[in-house]
Amino acid sequence: MLIDFVQHQLQKFDELACQIQAEPEKYITFDSVSDFYKAAWLQDFPQGTTWTATGLDDGAEQFDAIIEYRGHFLSICCAEKIVIHCGIRAE
Incomplete structure (x- = not known):
């Protein structure tokens, strides 16, 4: 059985992105841009x-x-509310 490493990594990215989109209050708690860059979940x-x-x-x-x-x-x-979008960029 061969594992497509790139596909596995894309799936990992998409799963985490969906978790953040579903529960932003668990992830989006920043007082500064510096706090964002220090976020462990990144x-x-x-x-x-x-x-x-x-x-x-x-x-x-x-x-x-x-x-x-x-x-x-x-x-x-x-801003006044949190808006999160996930997707794939068009080539």
Whole structure:
């Protein structure tokens, strides 16, 4: 039996993204962008995942983050309410 490593990692990314989307209150608890980058759950994504965040540190009340792995993404926007989108980028 052969295991497709890339497919396994994509599945791992998608599963964690779905967990975050289903229960954002367990994951989205930041007072600063620095807190986002220190979040332990970021390390649960597959190796090679990238993430960026904006807001909070510059006095903004809004927080935006994008987490990506091989075209799959999780977009987080925290303003008056938390909006999370998961998907696959078009090539």
